[in-house]
Amino acid sequence: MAGSQMLPKVGIHDVAARAGVSIATVSRVLNQSRPVAPELRDRVMSAALELGYNANLLGRALRQGRSHSIGLLVPDLENPFFATLAQQVSRSFSRSNIDVYICSADNDLELERRAIGSFLGRRVDGLVLIPCDETLSAANVRMASLSVVTIQLDRLAKAVKTHYVGCDNRHGMRLVTSHVREVADLSRQPVVFVGAHPTSSSAHERLDTFAKAFPSAQRVLGSFSFEFGREAMERLIRQGLRAATVVTDADIIALGVIASGHSHGFAIPEDFRVTGFDDVGVSFLAQPALTTVRQPVDQMTDTILDIVLASFDADGQTGYVVKRFKPTLVVRDSSPAHDPVAAVDADARDGG
Amino acid sequence: MAGSQMLPKVGIHDVAARAGVSIATVSRVLNQSRPVAPELRDRVMSAALELGYNANLLGRALRQGRSHSIGLLVPDLENPFFATLAQQVSRSFSRSNIDVYICSADNDLELERRAIGSFLGRRVDGLVLIPCDETLSAANVRMASLSVVTIQLDRLAKAVKTHYVGCDNRHGMRLVTSHVREVADLSRQPVVFVGAHPTSSSAHERLDTFAKAFPSAQRVLGSFSFEFGREAMERLIRQGLRAATVVTDADIIALGVIASGHSHGFAIPEDFRVTGFDDVGVSFLAQPALTTVRQPVDQMTDTILDIVLASFDADGQTGYVVKRFKPTLVVRDSSPAHDPVAAVDADARDGG
DNA sequence: TGCGGGTCGGTAAAGGTTTACCCGCATGCT
DNA sequence: AGCATGCGGGTAAACCTTTACCGACCCGCA
Numbered sequence: 001m002a003g004s005q006m007l008p009k010v011g012i013h014d015v016a017a018r019a020g021v022s023i024a025t026v027s028r029v030l031n032q033s034r035p036v037a038p039e040l041r042d043r044v045m046s047a048a049l050e051l052g053y054n055a056n057l058l059g060r061a062l063r064q065g066r067s068h069s070i071g072l073l074v075p076d077l078e079n080p081f082f083a084t085l086a087q088q089v090s091r092s093f094s095r096s097n098i099d100v101y102i103c104s105a106d107n108d109l110e111l112e113r114r115a116i117g118s119f120l121g122r123r124v125d126g127l128v129l130i131p132c133d134e135t136l137s138a139a140n141v142r143m144a145s146l147s148v149v150t151i152q153l154d155r156l157a158k159a160v161k162t163h164y165v166g167c168d169n170r171h172g173m174r175l176v177t178s179h180v181r182e183v184a185d186l187s188r189q190p191v192v193f194v195g196a197h198p199t200s201s202s203a204h205e206r207l208d209t210f211a212k213a214f215p216s217a218q219r220v221l222g223s224f225s226f227e228f229g230r231e232a233m234e235r236l237i238r239q240g241l242r243a244a245t246v247v248t249d250a251d252i253i254a255l256g257v258i259a260s261g262h263s264h265g266f267a268i269p270e271d272f273r274v275t276g277f278d279d280v281g282v283s284f285l286a287q288p289a290l291t292t293v294r295q296p297v298d299q300m301t302d303t304i305l306d307i308v309l310a311s312f313d314a315d316g317q318t319g320y321v322v323k324r325f326k327p328t329l330v331v332r333d334s335s336p337a338h339d340p341v342a343a344v345d346a347d348a349r350d351g352g
Numbered sequence: 353m354a355g356s357q358m359l360p361k362v363g364i365h366d367v368a369a370r371a372g373v374s375i376a377t378v379s380r381v382l383n384q385s386r387p388v389a390p391e392l393r394d395r396v397m398s399a400a401l402e403l404g405y406n407a408n409l410l411g412r413a414l415r416q417g418r419s420h421s422i423g424l425l426v427p428d429l430e431n432p433f434f435a436t437l438a439q440q441v442s443r444s445f446s447r448s449n450i451d452v453y454i455c456s457a458d459n460d461l462e463l464e465r466r467a468i469g470s471f472l473g474r475r476v477d478g479l480v481l482i483p484c485d486e487t488l489s490a491a492n493v494r495m496a497s498l499s500v501v502t503i504q505l506d507r508l509a510k511a512v513k514t515h516y517v518g519c520d521n522r523h524g525m526r527l528v529t530s531h532v533r534e535v536a537d538l539s540r541q542p543v544v545f546v547g548a549h550p551t552s553s554s555a556h557e558r559l560d561t562f563a564k565a566f567p568s569a570q571r572v573l574g575s576f577s578f579e580f581g582r583e584a585m586e587r588l589i590r591q592g593l594r595a596a597t598v599v600t601d602a603d604i605i606a607l608g609v610i611a612s613g614h615s616h617g618f619a620i621p622e623d624f625r626v627t628g629f630d631d632v633g634v635s636f637l638a639q640p641a642l643t644t645v646r647q648p649v650d651q652m653t654d655t656i657l658d659i660v661l662a663s664f665d666a667d668g669q670t671g672y673v674v675k676r677f678k679p680t681l682v683v684r685d686s687s688p689a690h691d692p693v694a695a696v697d698a699d700a701r702d703g704g
Numbered sequence: 705t706g707c708g709g710g711t712c713g714g715t716a717a718a719g720g721t722t723t724a725c726c727c728g729c730a731t732g733c734t
Numbered sequence: 735a736g737c738a739t740g741c742g743g744g745t746a747a748a749c750c751t752t753t754a755c756c757g758a759c760c761c762g763c764a
Contacts, residue, residue: 006498006499006500007498007499009499011749011750011751012750012751012752013750021713021714022713022714022715023714023715023750023751023752024713024714024715024716024752024753025712025713025714027751027752027753028712028713028752028753031752033752033753034711034712034753035711035712036712036713037711037712037713040712040713054469054472054473054499055473055750055751056414056473056475056749056750056751057470057473057474057475057750057751058410058413058414058419058473058474058475058749058750058751059414059719059749059750059751059752060750060751060752061410061719061751062408062410062411062414062718062719062720062721062749062750062751062752063718063719063750063751063752063753064719064751064752064753065719067410069470069474076439077429077435077436077438077439077442077454078432078435078436078439078633080430080432080435083429083430083432083435084429084430086429086454086456087428087429087430087456087458090429090455090456090458091458094458094463094466099455099467099470100455101453101454101455102429102438102453102454102455102456103442103451103452103453103454104438104439104442104454106439106442106443106446111446114446115451117406118409118421118451120406121406121407121408121409121410122409122410122421122474123408123409123410146358146359147358147359147361147406148358226633226634226637230637255634255637256637258639259637259638259639262639262640263639281430281578282578282607282634285578285582285607285608285611286611287610287611287614287615287639288614361720363719363720363721364720364721364722365720373743373744374743374744374745375720375721375722375744375745376722376723376743376744376745376746377742377743377744379721379722379723380722380723380742380743383722385722385723386723386742387741387742388742388743389741389742389743392742392743407720407721408719408720408721409720409721410719410720410721411719411720411721411722411749412720412721412722413721413749414719414720414721414722414748414749414750414751415720415721415722415723415748415749416721416722416723416749417749
């Protein structure tokens with residue numbers, strides 16, 4: 001059950017034999033780690049080419065103690081925000097010729113543990129983690145951080161010291177609440193929160209900040225998914241809600257909310273205003289385009305690259321980098337700046 | 353620039369020393385590769401536990417010639433269909449304790465080549481590829497297939513023999529065209545195609561089949577992205593199109609089409625009917641819910657697992673597995689079965 | 705001419721495992 | 735009692751690199 005002919009694996013010895021030199025010379029030519037006489041160099045190069053030599057990175061990593069790769073562990077690839085982060089981390093690191101290997105923990109602590117263990121066993125040079133759970137992932141993150149430079153991304157596990165790169169969720173949510181307050185005050189319509197259970201630091205921080213701004217507002221909690229957004233909205237409508245501003249803590253949830261609103265014949269933003277968080281690709285294509293909070297993803301992933309590269313040189317224990325980027329509010333049609341009617345006009349101008 | 357204290361790496365020798373046995377015994381205990389006297393076994397186990405031993409998988413893989421991992425290379429993680437495939441491949445393989453490492457080629461042939469080279473260098477036990485380009489990826493795929501069991505997924509590179517798992521795109525598109533033809537014939541409205549350039553086999557097959565069914569229909573071609581779907585629809589509307597059935601070859605494109613239609617004030621499905629392909633998670637939340645073609649993703653990834661496992665036992669060159677699953681048509685509101693008015697009633701029944 | 709130093713090739717060790725092979729011991733059978 | 739057998743432990747080789755170290759050679763300078 002394999003190809004027509006699996007080529008016999010060719011190693012550095014084979015190349016050396018064919019070129020009539022020692023393996024050391026081959027290695028030096030291939031890695032340019034020391035000058036080699038032009039004639040030998042050519043012989044080695046063509047031998048390698050003819051044999052189709054492909055270095056065994058296991059041997060190299062074993063010897064060097066470096067694998068030229070990092071691991072990236074996300075809780076769920078189907079969450080488009082994490083997919084975007086993954087793509088962008090790959091992009092940032094590809095510039096430095098460091099392979100990025102992505103794993104999904106599938107929102108499961110045991111899988112998260114296993115994946116981290118495998119990454120460590122394969123001696124990745126760095127580990128970027130988006131922990132599943134604010135408290136329960138702590139042990140997993142700690143295990144990683146003891147062996148390799150570890151950067152938590154977007155979410156932060158409690159009580160474990162590592163580098164962290166994310167956005168200022170409290171600031172982001174404050175942008176939303178103050179944006180939302182104007183309309184809410186004028187219309188005297190309620191503000192409700194639909195978001196993930198605060199079991200991840202980002203959900204936690206966003207919910208906290210919302211609760212401070214609207215202490216008595218109703219809150220419906222669930223998971224980071226389309227389905228939950230939809231169910232939550234169904235429930236609210238079933239409870240008799242007919243007009244409100246719905247603040248969510250993730251675009252995917254907001255999309256579910258909007259879908260449910262539509263399917264019940266409500267108009268957005270006239271009946272319900274909706275806001276998201278993250279600014280994933282789809283959100284500006286939602287109908288209506290989603291007001292949301294944008295995170296500077298490429299700056300974030302560039303910072304991660306910097307941390308990893310810095311960890312290579314200075315292996316003395318410097319402090320931990322903790323970087324929270326300021327997110328920005330992107331006001332779109334799902335929750336217009338002032339009153340819905342004006343916004344509809346703006347939309348018509350824009351679209352027509 | 354590291355943790356408080358990076359623990360010194362503990363190897364099998366350390367465990368052996370602490371347990372007062374030889375490294376062979378340690379290895380045998382840890383892998384249960386041969387029976388060991390209970391007393392020694394316990395000593396080894398507790399020694400390993402106390403030292404926090406974590407096997408170096410590089411050493412193991414080097415020795416065994418197997419890494420207990422496979423690579424999965426996708427063209428673009430931000431395409432939700434590929435994200436779903438990736439997630440599901442991970443799930444299937446996690447049951448067999450084989451790590452799945454995901455890389456994104458970012459739709460770039462050179463990155464694709466590099467990623468495959470790295471996977472091979474790290475001696476993955478199998479490689480699952482979704483080639484970027486039907487013709488230009490051939491060399492990359494071939495390189496992989498010469499070294500390791502290679503399965504092409506969803507897309508098939510021309511003129512290179514490997515295993516293949518995908519869906520019957522022609523059948524899927526025929527389901528769409530015959531579904532669409534009824535309405536089109538009645539309403540005498542045009543049918544247009546909006547889809548990706550036929551540079552991948554799936555795009556190719558879908559376009560082909562559509563063209564056979566509607567030879568004179570207009571076609572707008574671009575990339576597998578929201579943005580393209582939107583631009584294409586903008587262009588069509590600018591050209592004066594006011595009512596039509598828009599057949600797309602991917603849900604993400606369909607979502608772009610719908611968004612653009614909405615933003616110009618058209619009603620869907622009354623003015624424009626729209627169909628997608630793939631049935632990604634968002635599509636049933638689209639407004640209106642998207643008619644699309646569903647691929648049996650979990651069956652597909654289970655098949656991949658079977659192929660890889662089979663390749664472990666029988667390393668004699670058996671033939672290649674080529675499996676095309678029959679997709680199914682999922683009719684939703686974006687393109688109702690018969691006439692739009694009836695469909696709106698159905699929607700109301702369903703939603704209310 | 706003799707010697708110091710620089711250049712560059714080779715030899716061998718090291719990195720962490722698994723496993724083929726060997727050996728000692730105990731057991732059981734004749 | 736003697737021998738075959740088998741169980742279970744250890745030693746060392748092998749997997750594929752990189753690289754420290756050595757040594758040969760050449761050049762230039764005194």
